[in-house]
Amino acid sequence: MLRFALRRLLSLALTLVAASLIIFVAIEIVPGDPASYMLGLNAQPETVAALREELGLNVSKPQRYFNWVGGMLRGDFGTSYTYRTEVTPMIADRLLISLPLALYALLLSTLIAFPAGVIAATRRGSGADLAVMGSTQIGIALPNFWFAMLLVSLFAIKLRWFASGGFPGWDTGLFAGLKALTLPAIALALPQASILARVMRSSLLDTLGEDFIRTARAKGLTARQALWRHALRNALIPVLTIIGLQFSFLLAGAVIIENIFYLPGLGRLIFQSLTQRDLIVVESVVMLLVFAVVLVTFLVDVAYAIVDPRLRRK
Amino acid sequence: MSTGKKLPTSAVSGSWRRGLAAVAVTVAAVLSVGTAFAAKTDITIGMQLEPPNLDPTGGAAAAIDEVVYANIFEGLTRFGSDGSVKPALASSWEISEDGLTYTFKLRTGVSFHDGSRFDANDVKFSLDRARADDSTNAQKQLFTGIDTVEVIDPETVKITLAQPNGALLFNLAWGDAIVLSPDSFDRARTEPVGTGPFRFSKWAQGDRIEIVRNDEYWGEPAKLEKATFKFISEPTAAFASLMAGDVDAFPVFPAPENLPQFEADPRFTVVVGSTEGETILSTNNQQAPFDNVLVRQAVAHAIDRKAIIDGAMFGYGTPIGTHFAPHHPSYVDLLGNSTYDPEKAKALLKEAGLENGFSTTLKLPPPSYARRGGEIIAAQLRAVGIETEISNLEWAQWLEQVFRGKDFGLTIVSHTEPMDIGIYAKPDYYFQYDNADFQKLITDLESISDPDQRSELLKQAQTIISEDYVNGYLFQLAKTGVASANIVGLWENAPTQANDLTAVYWKD
Numbered sequence: 001m002l003r004f005a006l007r008r009l010l011s012l013a014l015t016l017v018a019a020s021l022i023i024f025v026a027i028e029i030v031p032g033d034p035a036s037y038m039l040g041l042n043a044q045p046e047t048v049a050a051l052r053e054e055l056g057l058n059v060s061k062p063q064r065y066f067n068w069v070g071g072m073l074r075g076d077f078g079t080s081y082t083y084r085t086e087v088t089p090m091i092a093d094r095l096l097i098s099l100p101l102a103l104y105a106l107l108l109s110t111l112i113a114f115p116a117g118v119i120a121a122t123r124r125g126s127g128a129d130l131a132v133m134g135s136t137q138i139g140i141a142l143p144n145f146w147f148a149m150l151l152v153s154l155f156a157i158k159l160r161w162f163a164s165g166g167f168p169g170w171d172t173g174l175f176a177g178l179k180a181l182t183l184p185a186i187a188l189a190l191p192q193a194s195i196l197a198r199v200m201r202s203s204l205l206d207t208l209g210e211d212f213i214r215t216a217r218a219k220g221l222t223a224r225q226a227l228w229r230h231a232l233r234n235a236l237i238p239v240l241t242i243i244g245l246q247f248s249f250l251l252a253g254a255v256i257i258e259n260i261f262y263l264p265g266l267g268r269l270i271f272q273s274l275t276q277r278d279l280i281v282v283e284s285v286v287m288l289l290v291f292a293v294v295l296v297t298f299l300v301d302v303a304y305a306i307v308d309p310r311l312r313r314k
Numbered sequence: 315m316s317t318g319k320k321l322p323t324s325a326v327s328g329s330w331r332r333g334l335a336a337v338a339v340t341v342a343a344v345l346s347v348g349t350a351f352a353a354k355t356d357i358t359i360g361m362q363l364e365p366p367n368l369d370p371t372g373g374a375a376a377a378i379d380e381v382v383y384a385n386i387f388e389g390l391t392r393f394g395s396d397g398s399v400k401p402a403l404a405s406s407w408e409i410s411e412d413g414l415t416y417t418f419k420l421r422t423g424v425s426f427h428d429g430s431r432f433d434a435n436d437v438k439f440s441l442d443r444a445r446a447d448d449s450t451n452a453q454k455q456l457f458t459g460i461d462t463v464e465v466i467d468p469e470t471v472k473i474t475l476a477q478p479n480g481a482l483l484f485n486l487a488w489g490d491a492i493v494l495s496p497d498s499f500d501r502a503r504t505e506p507v508g509t510g511p512f513r514f515s516k517w518a519q520g521d522r523i524e525i526v527r528n529d530e531y532w533g534e535p536a537k538l539e540k541a542t543f544k545f546i547s548e549p550t551a552a553f554a555s556l557m558a559g560d561v562d563a564f565p566v567f568p569a570p571e572n573l574p575q576f577e578a579d580p581r582f583t584v585v586v587g588s589t590e591g592e593t594i595l596s597t598n599n600q601q602a603p604f605d606n607v608l609v610r611q612a613v614a615h616a617i618d619r620k621a622i623i624d625g626a627m628f629g630y631g632t633p634i635g636t637h638f639a640p641h642h643p644s645y646v647d648l649l650g651n652s653t654y655d656p657e658k659a660k661a662l663l664k665e666a667g668l669e670n671g672f673s674t675t676l677k678l679p680p681p682s683y684a685r686r687g688g689e690i691i692a693a694q695l696r697a698v699g700i701e702t703e704i705s706n707l708e709w710a711q712w713l714e715q716v717f718r719g720k721d722f723g724l725t726i727v728s729h730t731e732p733m734d735i736g737i738y739a740k741p742d743y744y745f746q747y748d749n750a751d752f753q754k755l756i757t758d759l760e761s762i763s764d765p766d767q768r769s770e771l772l773k774q775a776q777t778i779i780s781e782d783y784v785n786g787y788l789f790q791l792a793k794t795g796v797a798s799a800n801i802v803g804l805w806e807n808a809p810t811q812a813n814d815l816t817a818v819y820w821k822d
Binding site for chain 2: 030031032033034036037038039040041042043044046047050051053054082083084085090093094149152153156157160163164165166167169259260261262263264265268269272275276277278
């Protein structure tokens with residue numbers, strides 16, 4: 001198990017090095033200059049030159065790459081061009097929203113998907129199964145931004161139970177923070193839950209048809225005991241994979257939902273920084289997301305190995 | 315395969331149902347708290363863009379001034395809501411006979427928000443910093459011509475010019491000319507310290523900025539105790555925030571198509587005012603065939619401004635025939651030079667030897683006036699035989715390709731700086747209009763301070779560029795805002811891009 005984990009860690013490190021190079025090159029070739037962007041249409045050329053000097057944009061690109069990577073190893077992402085503040089606390093602030101939002105959505109999605117998937121699989125062909133299959137079909141087809149707008153018009157505009165968006169800050173209390181994240185989390189969770197429920201259902205159906213379930217029943221276990229002790233655990237592998245993928249997606253891909261609920265999360269930060277050619281922020285956030293994805297993949301791999309000992313030797 | 319079917323799940327679904335019910339009850343109970351109202355002395359203002367920082371002397375972003383201008387920072391002079399120049403930190407001034415020296419008498423008893431006293435040294439520091447060689451002031455041209463800034467005594471500052479500049483008082487009213495203290499100027503980006511009626515309180519980056527009343531203010535104190543600027547970029551979210559009551563006013567509302575709905579709702583007022591934004595079809599005057607005035611004239615006659623204003627701006631906007639704000643007293647109506655007349659446009663193209671038309675590029679920056687307007691203009695140009703290849707650019711790309719690289723045929727942009735007709739005197743400016751007579755006229759204008767003479771020259775300048783068809787003149791951008799019907803005192807027009815909250819209050 002330890003060797004397995006170490007091997008995975010090594011490939012994780014190599015992936016990160018490669019990613020940092022690709023990100024830097026890909027983002028630096030995007031046309032546009034942060035200094036010109038900041039100074040607008042009336043600026044004189046020498047003013048732009050002075051600002052470029054001040055921002056350290058005249059340093060050569062390889063040098064900038066090494067400064068950036070070197071800084072990251074020390075946990076320092078550098079200074080934003082446009083905000084002129086340290087990137088690290090800036091990202092940390094955004095993570096304090098994006099991370100709880102992703103976890104919240106994932107929790108909701110799992111809480112909906114597991115029971116739904118189990119019910120549908122165990123009562124295959126019944127009305128409940130049809131209802132789950134039908135509603136998840138709609139859940140997948142529904143664009144989440146549109147669903148988000150429906151939530152806003154019902155719960156924020158009509159009923160006024162929730163604010164239409166924004167984030168009051170965790171310093172106003174855990175409840176206020178969670179409340180602000182509730183509608184966005186529901187909007188994000190719905191399509192994810194639909195996918196997850198279907199995966200859960202089909203995976204469980206496959207497992208329930210396996211010989212070892214019949215053996216378990218033959219040993220005298222009731223159908224329910226066989227489900228809980230044997231089928232569920234074996235059906236989990238594809239479900240875990242999907243959960244891992246979904247978490248990465250929720251962390252990085254919530255930009256549209258963040259815009260609709262004007263939440264100051266990571267997605268909006270990337271979007272805004274890219275517009276302003278605040279390249280160092282874009283590079284750092286993208287790198288962080290790559291790190292998160294790679295890390296989650298690693299954890300999922302480890303989780304497989306825990307669930308299924310056969311995988312440890314591969 | 316049918317094993318699954320008989321498995322009992324009532325236990326699962328039963329506990330699930332009970333759990334759900336519990337959650338629903340808790341949510342409902344908690345949500346009903348916190349809707350009580352007190353008498354309102356605070357306001358939440360919605361803005362589409364977040365300022366990158368809060369130092370108006372170090373960037374061109376309009377969002378900076380929209381938060382700090384007149385609220386946190388003040389200069390020697392300032393703009394009133396009608397665009398007039400008023401005294402601010404200078405209570406009065408004297409101009410020498412030759413127009414070369416301006417002696418400003420400063421207000422007394424003014425202090426910065428950190429408690430330090432304001433005096434003449436702060437003025438000298440700020441102006442010298444703005445015009446220094448390594449200055450990163452986005453509007454450095456405002457200060458060209460200033461030769462020296464002298465401190466006569468703590469309450470008096472003398473500015474000496476190299477040549478007379480009739481626009482000095484106007485220039486000093488810009489947000490880029492505000493007064494900072496040498497002790498706190500380097501904090502202005504994140505924790506601005508000014509002299510204004512509000513002091514900076516908090517910036518939750520990406521979400522909002524809060525300012526609170528400055529009780530030590532030298533002038534009439536603000537009526538509001540607190541103001542919050544919330545940043546909502548998505549037009550549908552902006553709509554929802556107003557409807558849900560989370561935002562009290564959106565002074566520049568991003569979706570004109572929603573305005574009729576607000577107009578019909580008694581809870582809101584829709585405020586339509588003027589801005590300094592001349593929206594133009596900028597034309598590359600050095601690129602063939604636009605180097606031929608006949609071709610530019612043909613383009614001007616091919617454009618139907620009404621269709622563009624109706625189609626792209628939902629009817630908000632005033633047609634212009636030159637690069638000048640229609641609400642300015644010196645404006646000349648030159649729409650007659652470029653009436654919509656496709657037949658005339660075709661005839662002009664024929665005269666220019668292009669009866670078979672030609673094709674060019676139309677590069678569009680992100681704002682909806684450009685993207686929507688561009689599609690309409692492309693169709694109108696096609697009708698007279700001009701094919702355009704549209705490309706949509708981000709601002710950073712636009713600045714690189716169009717503004718700096720001058721690699722374009724046509725583009726659409728709103729020039730939002732007040733009184734910026736002087737850009738036509740810069741042959742290097744991206745549309746590259748090079749006319750020695752016009753350049754001389756602007757040089758003359760700069761040295762004249764007599765209002766009547768200035769007005770006369772401004773009228774001539776407008777006429778020259780209109781008759782030279784430098785660019786396609788489309789419309790003056792309207793300021794379309796939405797506010798709660800009970801708010802009084804918000805600026806209707808935008809003589810500069812600001813949200814002056816000094817006189818804003820809630821009526822009962």
